[in-house]
Structure formats: structure tokens, C-alpha cells
Amino acid sequence: MRRIRDLRKYGLPDTLLQIWEQQQGQFLLPVQEAAVQRYDLFEGRSLVISSPTSSGKTFVGEMAAMRATFAGKRVLYLTPLRALAEEKFHTFSARYGTYGVKVVVASRDRREFDRDIEHGDFHLAVLVYEKLAQLLVRQPHLLHTVALVVVDELQMLGDPDRGPGLELSLTKLLNSSPRPQLLGLSAVLREAQQVADWLEADLLFQEERPVELYRGVLLGDRFRYRTYNTGEEGEERLATVDTDEPQKMLFANVGHLVKNDEQILIFLKGKRDTVQCALGLAESLGLPPARDALAALEPLEETALKAQLQTAFRGAVAFHHADLTPEERNVVETHYRNGALRVIACTTTLAFGVNLPASTVFLEAVKWDTDPRSGAAIEVPLTWAEYENISGRAGRLGLRETFGRSIVIAANQFQADLLWRAYVMGEQEQFTPAPGQSGFLDRVLNVVASKLCASKEEVQAFFALTYLGFQQRKKTEGLLAEVHKALEALVRGQLITLSEDGRIAATTLGEVAARKGIRAVTAVKLARFFDSAHDREVPELELFYLLSLTEDGKRMYLPLSNAEHRSRVYESKLNEWAQDKGTTTGEELGHVLNARMLPTAQDVRSAKLALLLLAWINGGPLSELETQYQCYAGMIKTQTEEVSWLVDAAAEVAEVMGWPGARRLGEIAECVQFGIDAPGLALARAQLPGIGRDEIRALVAAGFDSVAALREASPEVLSRYLSPSQLAGIRLA
Structure with missing residues (x-):
């Protein structure tokens, strides 16, 4: 096995190699060594690595990125x-x-x-997939200044939500001249x-994990498993329990394994389930x-959830899901990594979001999804790919154990056989993008807005370069018809x-929509x-209500x-607000204000969101907003992030349309982002350590509305x- 220090031969400085040795140890893992030696990673050759979770492929991306930056080149990750982008940003x-x-x-x-x-003022830029496509609208030649593009989780190409945006960005990369080196990092992918x-x-395909993984089904006290690397079947005796109830x-079994000093992740289908499990x-x-x-x-x-987290922490346990605030989630993740927290009960979103290793993973084989017709929550089985990704959290390199376990619990033999066949012996689903997808x-x-294509024929030729076009090759009639239909709708x-003469170009409105990443129908x-x-x-x-009714808002x-x-x-609250304001409103808000019939759930949900956001920027404490609007703080902050982006986009649309209040919308976007009204924005923008919304409101009320004013004040007054x-x-600021 090659030592990290041997990478000196590629011109890498000792300072950088020492950083890597501190983080990774002295030796390269097999997939890392193969990428460098057999596939010329440092020579600019494009490479796709398909290997299991915990095989070390992420560090291949890190090595390639730092080698490029050390050579004075720019890298996109x-x-x-x-x-995941935030985690990589803070790590790097x-x-x-x-x-x-x-x-x-x-x-x-x-x-x-x-x-x-x-402007190219960076060495390493960490972006979410769709952000690159947006940036390339304003700067079509951005890729000309980039030497390397690392694509993490390349298997997401088959995801119905994230896949199309990734496919678009990769097609732009393939269409770029000169073309940067591409490094794709994927889980084991059948395609x-x-x-x-x-x-x-080139393809570097590796099926073995550095740490063996036992994937299997627990029935009674018998854990029947199949090893990941060798495919051997075996059985392990775990805790003896006189019950077939899965929770007991x-x-x-968690108690049995924790006594052996193991760390455990428990993946459950619902947020409420994770809280109850953690407290229990x-x-x-x-x-x-x-x-x-x-x-x-x-x-x-x-x-509302902080007190429950505190209760769980008193037993060295935590829960983790999207209703926690980012700050609360960070505390959970940090103290699980350092070993203070022994068990986390979480939803499946954790499997993609952050890197938290475990000795053993327990998982429910179902999840909540949304019915596309009714919008109702429905329980559906995990896909095999989701099962594989969650299972890969167990037995990560660097843990004390020489193997990890992925355990699904069965209540009876029939269920055990079904789970064994579907997951332990299952196969990855094939993905095939379809024309006309969302x-x-x-x-x-x-x-078109990126100025890559100036005619219908050029647009059709571009989409023939996509993964879908590559799959269909000469059978592209359906794809070309969809392009024609889309162009007509955009006109x-x-x-x-x-x-x-058949030339096409984006209007200023079209450019704004593409650059800001909003849907075409939202822009219109x-x-x-x-x-x-x-x-x-x-x-x-009224602005918040309008935005919530757009396609992006929905x-x-x-x-x-x-x-x-x-x-x-919420209708009553809207009417109270309208009476206090005494102003004329637009058609959308007027519709719900004057409704006799019970409005639709979408209209009421939009009213609820608009009222919540208004209370948020007016300084309402999170705990009060949670109670008043019956949703948790993490959900509130997620909505504010999304709406801030939409308000920012609306500001540019308003400017294009010549609306005189466009500049004010840019300020409102920041108010939503920080949860503060306009007088507090100067302090909010400074992002002073430890100073949140409550402190900013108190300081502004006392006359301290800027960093300069704070520095001029005496410590006695500020205390x-x-x-x-x-x-x-x-x-320090």
C-alpha cells in the first residue's frame, strides 16, 4: 500500500502531505492508490469512480482538488x-x-x-448542482477558467429532483472548450x-469496502447476515428478547451494543418517531x-424541540431531523462525532446530508412520501439504493470495530424472508431519464439564456448531448419534439x-429566470x-402571499x-391585517380576503406562510412563532431560506418590468434571510459571533444600529x- 508521503513525486509540498496524514493516516486506500497510479488522477484524465460508501473515494476528490489548486488552477466541487455543500465548505x-x-x-x-x-476570485468553490447551471447563465465562459470539476454523489443523476439539474450542468461541461478535467464520485452504480x-x-469500479459490512435481518435474537465483500452468509446472536414487537x-439490541462501546444510528420513517425513540x-x-x-x-x-433535545442529551442520546434548526443539528453532529452522544435516532435525510459514521445502523424499510395526485402523506418502501446508502453508514473506516452491521428488524419469519429478498439480496434500480420530465x-x-444555442437546431443538438440523448442515440424523435414544444411555450x-431567420435569444425576463433558477412559469x-x-x-x-402561489412557492x-x-x-388574521393597513391589494390576495366559500388548502397554506414570514421579520421569537403557527423552528428557517431566494428573484423581475419598488424588494429578501426588520440589517450583515435576532433588536432599540456604533460605545454600556x-x-470583528 502506497504511503501518502510518496505523493511528493507529483510535486505536492510536504505541508500539504502532512495535513493529509493528520486527517487520513499514513497510507492510501486501494481506490485512492488506483486513482493515482493506474488512472493518472494528477495528469488531467477524466475519471468516474464507482465504489461503496466508506471506500475512500471522497478523499480522491480532495486530493485532485488540492493538487489542482496548488498548481494555480481553480476547482469546482x-x-x-x-x-452537504456546507459541510464540505467548513471542512475544506x-x-x-x-x-x-x-x-x-x-x-x-x-x-x-x-x-x-x-470573477474567478477563488481556489475551490463548493456548489450545489443547480447553482453551477445558474452561474453559467451570467458567465458562460466560467468553465474556461476551471481546471477540475469534482461531482460528488454522481449516482444522483438518476434522482427525479436533483438529476435533471446535474445532467444539465454536466452537458454544459461536455460542451465546453477547453473542457476541464472531470472526476465523478459515485456509489456502486449499475450504469x-x-x-x-x-x-x-475512464471508469474505476470497485465493489469491496475497506471495512466489512454485515447486511441482514434481525428476527428474535438471531441476526442473519450476508457479508458485503465476500458474499458469505452467517448468523450472530444478539440480545435475547421475549417479544416480537420491533420497538422492544x-x-x-441498542442497549446490548452500546454496552460494547458501539455508536448507533437508527433510521426511522417519521420525525415524531425519532423524538419518541430518542427519549425512550x-x-x-x-x-x-x-x-x-x-x-x-x-x-x-x-x-419547542430544544427542551426535548436536552432531555435526550442527559442520556447521551439525540434525534436528528429537518425540524431542528441548523444550529441544533450542528450540536448533535459535532458531539456525536466526538463520541459524547452514543445514539442518534434520525430520518433518512441524514443519509445524504452529513457524514456521521456508526458501528451499527438500524433502519426501517419504509419512509413517508407524498402522493402526487392528492398531496397526502403515504408510506412507501425504501428503494434498494436508499437502503444501500443508509447501510453504508455502518462500519466506517477509523472506527474501532473491524466490521459494521446494517440491521432491519422483522416481526415474523414471513416478513424476514421478504426483507432478505428485497434488500439483502436485492439489486439497484435502473434509472432512465425521460423526455418532458419535470x-x-x-x-x-x-x-438559450446561457447563449450556448442561437437556433432551434442548436438547442436540439445540445440536448442530444445529454445523458438522455446519449442513451437514445438515433432514436431522439421524442426528445426533439419536446424541445420544439418547450421553445414554443417560451416564446x-x-x-x-x-x-x-430562426434565431432565438432570451429576453431580459428569460435571463433573470435562468440566472436566478426560478421556474419559467414563476417568472411569467x-x-x-x-x-x-x-x-x-x-x-x-401581499408579496409573501403571491410568492407562495408561484410554482416554486408551491x-x-x-x-x-x-x-x-x-x-x-388565518383568513381572520389576513382580514385584521387588511383593515389595519387600509390599502388596496392585488387580485391574488383579494381573492382570499373576499372569499365566502372555504378557500382551498393551498390558499390557506399560502396565507399561513405569509403571516408567519411577516411575524418573522417583525422580530417574533421562534418559540412563539412555533406555537402560533403550529410548526417547528427548523421548518420555519427552511421556509425563510427559500422565500429569501424567491424575493431576491422577484426583485430582479420587478426591475425588468420597471416597477418602482424593485430596490426595496432586495432589502426585504435580506430581512427574510436574517429574520430582522430593515433598521437591523447593518448588524445582521456583519454576522457578529454569538449575536442573534434578539440581541440585534435590543441593540437597535438602544441606538446601536451599526458595527461602528458598537465599537464607539463603552463596554459598560454594551454589557x-x-x-x-x-x-x-x-x-474581533
């Missing part, structure tokens, strides 16, 4: 999710920032580094060779409290123009609204119970509003 910044590497991050609602990326051929890259079996385990396991985790949680803003219209607009929406709806608004001032609440999820819907409580650690943060 693409991830599917914002949470901590690891290489002091070394002098400028790391930036960008997602749809993380925009502060956009200008740096567009790996086909994807590599499409990307004109789970609790008994905290009480039953009898572990000592995670005192450092409790101390880290204490200063965070009060939320968002196809928007991708056509993006290509009708005044998003592109078509000249008599906003344009019509601002055109009809003329010089009328649009209140924040994709945001805010829970609404039947009781909330039928009580008409009335801030703690010693917060005062220290101001001095």
Missing part, C-alpha cells in the same frame, strides 16, 4: 444538497484555509460568494460504464449525560424571442403581477392541519445588552 476551509486556499460556497439561497465565483462513456471518462427488540432510549439506556453537548445547546435560541422547459430556457411567455406570473401593480406599493404580506412544504384549514383562523463572549466577538 459539486454536491447534491446544501447541507478548516483544513486548508490557514494554508492560504480560498474556499467559497454557493447554493440557491447562499449568494454572498457569487461575485467572487463569477457506471454507460455514465462514464457519456462523460468520455430495537431498544434491547435516553431513559432506558442509563448512560451518563453528554455534558459538553448540553453546554453547547444552552445558549441557542429557545425552540422542469424540462426551464432547462431549455437555461441553455408565448415572452421569455425568448424567435426572429424571422411575477412579471404579470408587477406589470399590473403599476406604481402601487406592495406590502410585504414546492415549499408548510404543514396545515384540517383543524387549521376549517377554523379559518447591558450583551454577554462577555458577545462583547469579545465585536472586538
Whole structure:
């Protein structure tokens, strides 16, 4: 096995190699050694690596990225999710920032580094998939300045939500001249060779894991498993339980394994299930409290779930799901990694979001999904790919154990046999993108707005280069017909123009839609609204209500119970607001204000979101907003991030339409982002350590509305509003 220090021969400095040895150990793993030696990773050859979770492929991407930056070149690192992008950004910044590497991050609602990326002022840029396609609208030649593009989780090409955006960005990369080196990092993928051929890259395929994984089914006290690497079957005796109830079996076996000093991840289908499981385990396991985790949680803003987290932490257990705030999730992740927390009960979103290893993983073989017709929540089986990804969290390199376990619990022999066949002996589902898939219209607009194509024939030729076009090859009639249909729709929406000689170009409205990443129909709806608004001032609440009714707004999820819907409580609040304001409103809001019939659930959900956002920017404490609007803090913050992006996009649409209040919308976008009203924005933008919404409101009320004002004030005066650690943060800012 090759030592990391041997990489000196590729011109890598000792300082960098020492950083790698501290993080990875002295030796390269097999997949890392193969990428360097057999596939010329450092020589600029494009490569797709298809290997199991924990095989070491992520570090291959890191090595290639740092080799390129050390050579004075720029690198793009693409991830599917914002949470994963943030994790990579913080990891790379901590690891290489002091070394002098400028790391930036960008997602749809993380925009502060956009200008740096567009101007090439970075070494390593971490982006979510769709962000690259948006940036290339404003800067079509961005790829000309980039030497390497690393694509993490390349198997997401088959995901119905994230896949199309990734496919578009990769097709732009293939169409670029000169073409940067591509490094695709994928889980084991049955179409790996086909994807590599499409990307004109070599394929490094490895099926073995550095740490063996036992995947199997637990029935009674017998864990029947099949080893990942060798395919051998075996049986292990775990905790003896006189019951066939899955929860009691789970609790008994978690207790058994924790006594052996193992760390456990438990993947459950529902958020409420994770909380109940964590609280039950905290009480039953009898572990000592995670005192450092409790101390880290204490200063965070009060939320409905914070108290329950504290209870779980007192038993060295945690739960993790999207209703926690980002700060709460960070505390859970940090103190699980350092070993203070022994068990996390989580939803399946954790499997993709962050890198948390475990000795053993328990998982339910079902998840909640949304029925596309009714919008109702339905219980569906995990796909094999989801099972594989979750299972891969067990037995990660660096843990004490020489193997990991992935356990599904069965209540009876019939269920055990079904689970064994479907998952342990199952095969990955094949993915095949289809013409006319969701968002196809928007991708056509993006290509035209990027100035990559100036005619229908060029657009059709571009989409023939996509993975779908590559699969269909000469049978592209359906794809070409969809392109023609999309172009006609874009002309009708005044998003592109078509000249008599067949030349096409994006209008200013079309460019804004593509650059901001909003749907074409959203852009058209906003344009019509601002055109009809003329010089009328649009209140924040009306703006929020309008945005929630756009196609992008409808994709945001805010829970609404039947009781909330039928009580008409939010309609009453809207009418109270309208009476207080005494202003004229647009058609959309007027429709619900004047409704006699019970409005639709979508209308009421939009009203609820608009009222919630107005209370948020007016300084409502999170705990009060949770109670008043019956949703958790994590959900509220997710909505604010999405709406901030939409308001920012609406500001540019308003400017295109000549609406006089366009500049004010840009300010509202920041108010939504920070949860603060306009007078507090200067302090919010400074992002002073430890100073949140409550402190900013108190400081502004006392006359301190800028960093300069804070620095001029005496510590004695500021100590009335801030703690010693917060005062220290101001001095360092």
C-alpha cells in the first residue's frame, strides 16, 4: 500500500502531505492508490469512480482538488444538497484555509460568494448542482477558467429532483472548450460504464469496502447476515428478547451494543418517531449525560424541540431531523462525532446530508412520501439504493470495530424472508431519464439564456448531448419534439424571442429566470403581477402571499392541519391585517380576503406562510412563532431560506418590468434571510459571533444600529445588552 508521503513525486509540498496524514493516516486506500497510479488522477484524465460508501473515494476528490489548486488552477466541487455543500465548505476551509486556499460556497439561497465565483476570485468553490447551471447563465465562459470539476454523489443523476439539474450542468461541461478535467464520485452504480462513456471518462469500479459490512435481518435474537465483500452468509446472536414487537427488540439490541462501546444510528420513517425513540432510549439506556453537548445547546435560541433535545442529551442520546434548526443539528453532529452522544435516532435525510459514521445502523424499510395526485402523506418502501446508502453508514473506516452491521428488524419469519429478498439480496434500480420530465422547459430556457444555442437546431443538438440523448442515440424523435414544444411555450411567455431567420435569444425576463433558477412559469406570473401593480406599493404580506402561489412557492412544504384549514383562523388574521393597513391589494390576495366559500388548502397554506414570514421579520421569537403557527423552528428557517431566494428573484423581475419598488424588494429578501426588520440589517450583515435576532433588536432599540456604533460605545454600556463572549466577538470583528 502506497504511503501518502510518496505523493511528493507529483510535486505536492510536504505541508500539504502532512495535513493529509493528520486527517487520513499514513497510507492510501486501494481506490485512492488506483486513482493515482493506474488512472493518472494528477495528469488531467477524466475519471468516474464507482465504489461503496466508506471506500475512500471522497478523499480522491480532495486530493485532485488540492493538487489542482496548488498548481494555480481553480476547482469546482459539486454536491447534491446544501447541507452537504456546507459541510464540505467548513471542512475544506478548516483544513486548508490557514494554508492560504480560498474556499467559497454557493447554493440557491447562499449568494454572498457569487461575485467572487463569477470573477474567478477563488481556489475551490463548493456548489450545489443547480447553482453551477445558474452561474453559467451570467458567465458562460466560467468553465474556461476551471481546471477540475469534482461531482460528488454522481449516482444522483438518476434522482427525479436533483438529476435533471446535474445532467444539465454536466452537458454544459461536455460542451465546453477547453473542457476541464472531470472526476465523478459515485456509489456502486449499475450504469457506471454507460455514465462514464457519456462523460468520455475512464471508469474505476470497485465493489469491496475497506471495512466489512454485515447486511441482514434481525428476527428474535438471531441476526442473519450476508457479508458485503465476500458474499458469505452467517448468523450472530444478539440480545435475547421475549417479544416480537420491533420497538422492544430495537431498544434491547441498542442497549446490548452500546454496552460494547458501539455508536448507533437508527433510521426511522417519521420525525415524531425519532423524538419518541430518542427519549425512550435516553431513559432506558442509563448512560451518563453528554455534558459538553448540553453546554453547547444552552445558549441557542429557545425552540419547542430544544427542551426535548436536552432531555435526550442527559442520556447521551439525540434525534436528528429537518425540524431542528441548523444550529441544533450542528450540536448533535459535532458531539456525536466526538463520541459524547452514543445514539442518534434520525430520518433518512441524514443519509445524504452529513457524514456521521456508526458501528451499527438500524433502519426501517419504509419512509413517508407524498402522493402526487392528492398531496397526502403515504408510506412507501425504501428503494434498494436508499437502503444501500443508509447501510453504508455502518462500519466506517477509523472506527474501532473491524466490521459494521446494517440491521432491519422483522416481526415474523414471513416478513424476514421478504426483507432478505428485497434488500439483502436485492439489486439497484435502473434509472432512465425521460423526455418532458419535470422542469424540462426551464432547462431549455437555461441553455438559450446561457447563449450556448442561437437556433432551434442548436438547442436540439445540445440536448442530444445529454445523458438522455446519449442513451437514445438515433432514436431522439421524442426528445426533439419536446424541445420544439418547450421553445414554443417560451416564446408565448415572452421569455425568448424567435426572429424571422430562426434565431432565438432570451429576453431580459428569460435571463433573470435562468440566472436566478426560478421556474419559467414563476417568472411569467411575477412579471404579470408587477406589470399590473403599476406604481402601487406592495406590502410585504401581499408579496409573501403571491410568492407562495408561484410554482416554486408551491414546492415549499408548510404543514396545515384540517383543524387549521376549517377554523379559518388565518383568513381572520389576513382580514385584521387588511383593515389595519387600509390599502388596496392585488387580485391574488383579494381573492382570499373576499372569499365566502372555504378557500382551498393551498390558499390557506399560502396565507399561513405569509403571516408567519411577516411575524418573522417583525422580530417574533421562534418559540412563539412555533406555537402560533403550529410548526417547528427548523421548518420555519427552511421556509425563510427559500422565500429569501424567491424575493431576491422577484426583485430582479420587478426591475425588468420597471416597477418602482424593485430596490426595496432586495432589502426585504435580506430581512427574510436574517429574520430582522430593515433598521437591523447593518448588524445582521456583519454576522457578529454569538449575536442573534434578539440581541440585534435590543441593540437597535438602544441606538446601536451599526458595527461602528458598537465599537464607539463603552463596554459598560454594551454589557447591558450583551454577554462577555458577545462583547469579545465585536472586538474581533
